[in-house]
Amino acid sequence: MTDKTELIETAEKIVEDLSQKNYAEVKRLLSEFNSVDLAEMLYEIPDDRLSIVFRLLPKELAADVFVDMDTEQQETLLSKFNDKEIKDVLNGLFVDDTVDIIEEMPAAIVKRILKQADKETRDSINAILSYPPDSAGSIMTTEYVSLKEEYLVKDAFEKIRRTGPDKETIYTCYVTDKSRRLVGIVSARTLLLSTPDDKIADIMETNVISVDTHADKEYVAREIQRYGFLSMPVVDKENRLVGIVTVDDAMDVLREENNEDFSKMSAVTPSDKPYLKTSVFKIFLNRLPWLLLLMVSATFTSLIISSYEDALLGISVTLFACVPMLMDTGGNAGSQASVTIIRGIALGETMPKDVLKVIWKELRVALMLGVVMSIVCFGKLMVIDSLYNPVTPMVALTVSLALFITIVLAKFIGSTLPLLAKVIRLDPAVVASPFITTFVDAISLIIYSNIALALLG
Amino acid sequence: MTDKTELIETAEKIVEDLSQKNYAEVKRLLSEFNSVDLAEMLYEIPDDRLSIVFRLLPKELAADVFVDMDTEQQETLLSKFNDKEIKDVLNGLFVDDTVDIIEEMPAAIVKRILKQADKETRDSINAILSYPPDSAGSIMTTEYVSLKEEYLVKDAFEKIRRTGPDKETIYTCYVTDKSRRLVGIVSARTLLLSTPDDKIADIMETNVISVDTHADKEYVAREIQRYGFLSMPVVDKENRLVGIVTVDDAMDVLREENNEDFSKMSAVTPSDKPYLKTSVFKIFLNRLPWLLLLMVSATFTSLIISSYEDALLGISVTLFACVPMLMDTGGNAGSQASVTIIRGIALGETMPKDVLKVIWKELRVALMLGVVMSIVCFGKLMVIDSLYNPVTPMVALTVSLALFITIVLAKFIGSTLPLLAKVIRLDPAVVASPFITTFVDAISLIIYSNIALALLG
Numbered sequence: 001m002t003d004k005t006e007l008i009e010t011a012e013k014i015v016e017d018l019s020q021k022n023y024a025e026v027k028r029l030l031s032e033f034n035s036v037d038l039a040e041m042l043y044e045i046p047d048d049r050l051s052i053v054f055r056l057l058p059k060e061l062a063a064d065v066f067v068d069m070d071t072e073q074q075e076t077l078l079s080k081f082n083d084k085e086i087k088d089v090l091n092g093l094f095v096d097d098t099v100d101i102i103e104e105m106p107a108a109i110v111k112r113i114l115k116q117a118d119k120e121t122r123d124s125i126n127a128i129l130s131y132p133p134d135s136a137g138s139i140m141t142t143e144y145v146s147l148k149e150e151y152l153v154k155d156a157f158e159k160i161r162r163t164g165p166d167k168e169t170i171y172t173c174y175v176t177d178k179s180r181r182l183v184g185i186v187s188a189r190t191l192l193l194s195t196p197d198d199k200i201a202d203i204m205e206t207n208v209i210s211v212d213t214h215a216d217k218e219y220v221a222r223e224i225q226r227y228g229f230l231s232m233p234v235v236d237k238e239n240r241l242v243g244i245v246t247v248d249d250a251m252d253v254l255r256e257e258n259n260e261d262f263s264k265m266s267a268v269t270p271s272d273k274p275y276l277k278t279s280v281f282k283i284f285l286n287r288l289p290w291l292l293l294l295m296v297s298a299t300f301t302s303l304i305i306s307s308y309e310d311a312l313l314g315i316s317v318t319l320f321a322c323v324p325m326l327m328d329t330g331g332n333a334g335s336q337a338s339v340t341i342i343r344g345i346a347l348g349e350t351m352p353k354d355v356l357k358v359i360w361k362e363l364r365v366a367l368m369l370g371v372v373m374s375i376v377c378f379g380k381l382m383v384i385d386s387l388y389n390p391v392t393p394m395v396a397l398t399v400s401l402a403l404f405i406t407i408v409l410a411k412f413i414g415s416t417l418p419l420l421a422k423v424i425r426l427d428p429a430v431v432a433s434p435f436i437t438t439f440v441d442a443i444s445l446i447i448y449s450n451i452a453l454a455l456l457g
Numbered sequence: 458m459t460d461k462t463e464l465i466e467t468a469e470k471i472v473e474d475l476s477q478k479n480y481a482e483v484k485r486l487l488s489e490f491n492s493v494d495l496a497e498m499l500y501e502i503p504d505d506r507l508s509i510v511f512r513l514l515p516k517e518l519a520a521d522v523f524v525d526m527d528t529e530q531q532e533t534l535l536s537k538f539n540d541k542e543i544k545d546v547l548n549g550l551f552v553d554d555t556v557d558i559i560e561e562m563p564a565a566i567v568k569r570i571l572k573q574a575d576k577e578t579r580d581s582i583n584a585i586l587s588y589p590p591d592s593a594g595s596i597m598t599t600e601y602v603s604l605k606e607e608y609l610v611k612d613a614f615e616k617i618r619r620t621g622p623d624k625e626t627i628y629t630c631y632v633t634d635k636s637r638r639l640v641g642i643v644s645a646r647t648l649l650l651s652t653p654d655d656k657i658a659d660i661m662e663t664n665v666i667s668v669d670t671h672a673d674k675e676y677v678a679r680e681i682q683r684y685g686f687l688s689m690p691v692v693d694k695e696n697r698l699v700g701i702v703t704v705d706d707a708m709d710v711l712r713e714e715n716n717e718d719f720s721k722m723s724a725v726t727p728s729d730k731p732y733l734k735t736s737v738f739k740i741f742l743n744r745l746p747w748l749l750l751l752m753v754s755a756t757f758t759s760l761i762i763s764s765y766e767d768a769l770l771g772i773s774v775t776l777f778a779c780v781p782m783l784m785d786t787g788g789n790a791g792s793q794a795s796v797t798i799i800r801g802i803a804l805g806e807t808m809p810k811d812v813l814k815v816i817w818k819e820l821r822v823a824l825m826l827g828v829v830m831s832i833v834c835f836g837k838l839m840v841i842d843s844l845y846n847p848v849t850p851m852v853a854l855t856v857s858l859a860l861f862i863t864i865v866l867a868k869f870i871g872s873t874l875p876l877l878a879k880v881i882r883l884d885p886a887v888v889a890s891p892f893i894t895t896f897v898d899a900i901s902l903i904i905y906s907n908i909a910l911a912l913l914g
Contacts, residue, residue, distance in 0.1 A: 329755070335723045
C-alpha cells in the first residue's frame with residue numbers, strides 16, 4: 001500500500017536531509033521501507049547522491065535493493081564502488097540475479113565483478129551464461145536445497161538450517177540420487193508436518209515435473225503458473241538436476257512476454273522500460289520503422305484503388321464511399337481472429353498442428369458473421385445511406401456480397417497467418433493486426449472491384 | 458513436461474480399461490500424474506464415465522483435482538455425488554476455491570454444498586461472498602497461519618504443525634495483536650533459520666505491506682508480483698487481518714486480465730475458455746456486436762467521403778487513391794499510442810494524473826514521426842506513385858501535410874482517450890484501437906479534404 005507519491009516525497013526529504021548532513025534522519029527514513037520500495041525510491045535520487053544514500057541503507061537490505069534497481073543506476077553505483085563494496089553486494093545476491101546484472105554491464109565492470117566472485121560463484125555464472133538466451137538454463141539459479149532419499153526429516157532440517165541462508169528458496173527441496181539425477185520432491189510444508197524420524201524416500205512426491213535446460217523460458221513460466229509451483233526444477237539431458245526457476249522470476253518472464261506481445265500487436269518495437277521513463281527519441285525510434293513499413297505497403301492499396309477508380313466511379317458514387325467501411329470491417333474481422341490465435345499460441349493452447357481445426361472453426365464463425373453482417377449492411381445502405389445519396393438495390397447487394405467475402409477471407413488470413421509464422425519460426429505477434437489489415441485490404445479491394453464490375457459494369 | 462498427447466492417450470487407455478472393468482490398471486495409470494495433469498486428462502473422459510474415474514483417484518488428490526477441473530465437469534460430478542462425497546471433497550478444499558465453485562453452480566447444488574459445510578466454513582464462505590466482485594476480499598482465503606508477538610519460534614512451529622494442514626500457505630505467517638490487527642510478518646524461512654527460543658517479536662518484519670479488502674484484485678496481483686511475495690495480507694479498515702491472497706491466485710488473476718485486455722483491444726468480448734474449447738456459436742456471439750458497431754460507425758466515414766467526393770475527384774485521382782494509406786497510417790499511429798497507454802494503465806505505471814506528461818511526450822514523438830513520415834510520403838508519391846499516375850508536387854504536398862496532421866491528431870486521440878476512459882470509469886481497453894481508428898479516420902478525412910480544397914480547389 002506504499003504509493004508512488006509517498007516514495008517521491010520521501011526521496012525529496014532524503015535529498016534535503018543529505019544537504020544538511022542529517023544522516024541519522026536519512027537512515028531512519030530508509031528503515032521504514034522494504035527493498036522493492038527502496039529501489040523505486042532511489043530512482044528519484046540524483047546520480048551524484050546515489051552512492052551516499054546507498055551506503056546508508058540497512059546492511060541486510062542493500063543487496064536486495066541493488067537487485068531491484070534500474071540498470072543505469074546499478075552501473076552508476078558499481079562504477080563508484082570499491083572492491084570491498086562490490087564483494088559485499090555480490091555476496092548478498094543469488095547467482096541468477098548476478099548473471100542478469102552482468103549481462104547488462106560494460107566489460108570493465110563485469111571484469112571487476114568476476115574478480116570479486118569466489119571460484120564456485122564464477123563457475124555457476126559461467127554455466128548459466130553458457131545456455132542459449134531465453135532458455136530455462138539462462139534464467140535458472142543454481143542455489144537450491146538438495147536432499148538424499150536416505151535422509152530422515154531431521155537430517156533435512158539440519159541441512160536446510162546449515163545451507164538455507166544461501167538458497168533462493170527452501171520451500172521446495174529436491175531429492176537426488178548418487179548421480180545427481182532428480183528422483184523426488186519434498187516441500188518444506190511436508191517436512192514440517194512430518195515427524196523427525198520419517199524417511200525422505202517415504203514422504204517425497206515421485207511424480208516429478210521438470211523442464212529441460214534448453215526449454216523456452218516462457219514455456220517454463222507458463223508451466224510454473226499451470227502447476228501452481230513455487231519453483232520448477234531444471235534438468236539436463238541425463239535428468240541430472242542443474243538448477244531451479246522460482247515463481248517470482250516466472251512472473252517477471254510472463255509480464256515481459258505480455259508487454260512484448262501488446263507492443264508487437266500494435267506495431268511498436270517493445271521497450272523494456274515503463275512508458276513515462278522511456279525517452280521521447282527512443283519512443284520515436286520504436287514506432288517509426290513500423291509506421292514507415294506499413295505506409296509503404298499501403299502503396300499497393302493505393303495502386304489497386306487507382307486502377308479500378310474510373311470503372312467504379314462510372315457505376316456509382318456509393319461504391320466508392322463504402323471502401324473505408326469495407327476496409328475497416330475486413331481489418332477488424334481479421335484482427336479478431338489473429339489476436340485470438342496469437343494469444344492461444346502464446347499461452348501454448350493453440351499449436352500449428354491444430355491448423356485444420358482452427359480453419360474449420362473460423363470458417364463456420366466467418367460464415368455466420370458474414371451472413372448477419374451482410375444483411376445488416378444491406379439494410380443500412382438502403383435505409384440510412386440512401387438518405388444522403390440514392391442507393392440502388394443492386395449496388396447494396398454488391399457491397400454486401402463483397403463484405404461477406406471480405407469477412408470470410410479476413411478470418412481465414414487472420415487465423416492461418418500467425419500459425420504459419422509459428423511454423424517458419426517467425427514471431428506470430430509480429431504478423432498481427434497491422435500487417436494482416438494491409439494484406440486483407442488489398443485482396444478485398446480487388447474482389448470488391450471485380451464483383452462490382454461483374455454485377456454492375 | 459507432461460504433454461497433451463500423453464494425457465489424451467492415457468484418457469483413451471482409461472476408457473478402454475473401464476469398459477473391461479480393469480479398475481486396478483485405471484488406478485495405476487491415475488497414480489502417475491499430479492492433480493493439475495489429472496484434471497486436464499479428465500477433460501477427455503466422457504461425462505457418463507467421469508464419476509467412476511473420479512472415484513478411482515488417489516484419495517489425497519481428489520479434492521485438488523476437483524478444483525482444477527472445468528466448471529461443467531464439476532457440475533456433472535456434484536450432481537452425481539452423494540452427501541458424503543460432497544462433504545469429502547469440500548473438506549479437501551480451501552475456502553477461496555469453494556467460493557469460486559459456489560459462484561458458478563446452480564442454486565440446487567449450492568444448497569447441497571452449504572448443507573455439508575460446517576458452521577465455520579459457512580461463515581467464511583458468506584464473508585468472502587459479501588465483498589464486491591473483483592475486490593481483494595472476493596479472492597482471498599481465510600486460511601492463514603496467525604501468530605502472536607509473544608510466541609517463541611518453537612511455539613510457532615507447534616502451531617504450524619497443529620493447524621498447518623488446513624492452511625493454504627504456511628510459508629508466510631502473520632503476527633497479530635489482541636484486536637487481530639496485523640503488526641508483523643515472519644516467513645517459514647526466518648523461523649527455520651532462527652533458534653527455538655527466539656521471540657517472534659524480535660525476528661518479525663514490521664514494515665508490513667498489506668492491501669484493503671476493497672482493493673481491486675488486479676492491483677493486488679500486481680503488488681504481489683512487484684514485491685515478489687508468496688502471499689499478500691488483506692486487512693479491513695481497522696487494519697485487522699481478514700485473509701490472504703496467494704501468489705498462484707495472483708498469477709491466475711493476471712493471466713485472466715491479460716486475456717481480457719488482448720480480447721478487448723481486438724474488439725472481441727473476452728471468453729473464459731481456451732479458443733479450441735469454445736463453441737463456434739459462442740465465438741460468433743463474442744465477435745458480432747463489435748463488428749456491427751464498428752461497421753455502423755464507419756457510416757460516418759462513408760458520409761464524409763461522399764460529401765467531399767466530387768470536389769476531390771475534380772482535383773486529382775491521386776488524392777482519392779491516397780485515402781486508404783492516410784486512414785491506415787492514422788489508425789496505426791493511433792493504436793501505437795493507445796495500446797502503450799492502455800498497457801501502462803493496466804500495469805499501474807500510467808495514471809490519469811499523468812495526462813499532461815503523456816500529452817507533452819506524445820506531442821514531441823508525433824512531431825518527429827510526422828516530419829519523417831511526411832518527407833518519406835512526399836518522396837514516395839513523387840517517385841513510386843508517379844510511375845503509374847502523374848502526381849504534381851502540390852498534390853504530394855497536400856497528402857504529406859494531411860499525413861502530418863493525421864499523425865499528430867492520432868497520437869493525441871490515441872493517448873488521451875484511454876486516460877479519459879479511466880477517469881470516467883470506463884475500461885480503457887474497450888476504447889482501444891478499433892474505436893480510436895474509426896474516430897481518427899473520420900476527423901482526418903475531414904482535415905484532408907479541407908486542406909485539398911484550400912490548397913488545390
